[in-house]
Amino acid sequence: MKPFAYARPADVAEAVRTVAGDPGAVFLGGGTNLVDHLKLGVARPDLVVDVRRLTARTIVDLDDGGLRIGAAVTNAELAADRRVRERYPVLAQALLSGATGQLRNQATTGGNPLQRTRCAYFQDVTTPCNKREPGSGCTAVGGSTRNHAILGTPGALPDPTAAETCIATHPSDMAVALAALDALVHVQGPAGERLVPFPELHRLPGDDPSRDTVLAHGELITAIDLPPLPAGARSAYRKVRDRASYAFALVSVAAVVPRDGEVRLALGGVAHRPWRARRAEELLRGAVLTEHAVRAAMEAELAAAQPQPGVDGGNGFKITLVQRTVVATLRDLAPEA
C-alpha cells in the first residue's frame, strides 16, 4: 500500500478546504470501500482526511414532516430507526438487503452513495479500466458482463479501446431507494453549501467514466433529507441476486406508490447510476396498476436497453428480470389493481 498522511480536521469547513486544496487528498468515512481500495491499489491518495466524526450522527424531524439524516449516521442505525421503518420502508428494506451486519455498522449515510462500482475489472489494477485509469480502455466489454449495465451505455457494441467506454453499474441499494424517494443531498464545498436532488447526484459515464457523481473534488455530503411522502403512500424495495444474502443486486427495484397519483420507480443494477424509470412513470401516471399496464410501461422504459454479450453469457437476462421485478413489486404494493 502506498504511504499516506492522515488528518482529522476540527470541522467540516477545514476538511473541505483541505481536500479541495489537494488533488491527492480523499475523504474517509466508514472506510468499508476506501480501505479495501487502498489495499487493492485502486485508490492511491497522498492524504486521507477523516470526516467520520465531523458530521451529525442524528436523524431529526423536519417541519414539513420529512427527516434529515446526518452523514455520519450508520447504515444500521438508519435502517433501525422507527420513523424510517414506518414512513420509508423502501429505504429500510434497501439498507437491510445490502452488505452484512458488520458492514452496516461501519458504513455511513454520506459514504454509502459514494461507494465505487464492484466491476471486477475496475477493482483489478492489472487490467485496463477507463474509470480507474482514464483513457486506458474497458476490459468489461466482451468480458464477464453479468453484473454490468444495460441502460445508459455507449451503444450496442461499445468500443473497448475508446476512452469513454464504461458499462459499470452503481452497487448501492440505499442509493436506489433514495432516488425513488427524491431525497435531497446537502453538499458542502469550498464556496458554501448547495442542495443536489438525489436522482441527479450520480452521472452516466458520458465522456468521463472516472466521475461517478456530479460532486467536485473537495465537496462533502453533510446530510440527506427525506421529503415527506403523500399520506397513504406505500413503498418497497425488491432485490434479485445470485444468493439469498450478502450479494450485490443483479437487478433491484425501489417503488413508491401514493394512494392516487404518481408512481415513482428507481432501478438498481442496470446502469452507471440508480436509474429513475421516468418513461415508465409517465406511462403509469393516473393509470390503474394492472400487470398489463406495468409490463407495457416497462417495455417502453427498456426499449433503449443494450444488453451486453459476454464470456459468461452476457447480461441480456436483465431486461426480462427487471421488468418482472417491477411487476412483482407493484403487485405487492397495489394488490387491488
Next chain:
Amino acid sequence: MDAEISLTVDGEPRRLTVDTRTTLLDALRERLGNPSPKKGCDHGQCGACTVLLDGDRALSCLALAVAHDGAEITTADGLAVGGELHPVQQAFVDRDAFQCGYCTPGQICSAVGVLDEVRRGWPSAATPDLGAEPELSHAEVAERMSGNLCRCAAYVNIVPAVQQAGGVTA
C-alpha cells in the same frame, strides 16, 4: 507515516505507534499480540476479523487503526469473565458449532453483536414485519450471521448455538 494512538483492548488500555496504513486487525494481531481476530480474506468478505468496536460488531480488516484512536475493542479473547465462558462461547461448545475453529472468534463476536442488535429491536432483511420486534428464528439468525463464512460449513450447528445463547430453546 507514523501516528501515536490509544486503544482499550479487552479492558486493557494500550498505547502504540502505528503506520497510518495499519488496519485495526494488523494492530491487534501483529502489534498487540492478540491473535484472536483472524485474517481470512482481508477484504471484508469473510467476517473472520470481526470484533466489537465501541460496542458494535465490525470488520477490523476494513478499519484503519489511526482512525479509531481512543476506541474500545472487545475480541473473542476478552469475552470470558473470571474464567467463565461468555454464554455465546459456551453455546458454541455445547452445540459443537465449529470444526477447524479458524472462523470461530469472528463468529462468536458477530453472534454477540447479533444478540445485542435483536435486544435493541433492530430488524433484518429476514424480519417479516418491519414494525414488529424481531424473533430469533432460524431464518433471522442465518441472515444476521451471513457475513461470517465457515469453510467447514458448521452453519447447521452455529444457528442453534446463537439461538441457545439468545435464550431460544430449540
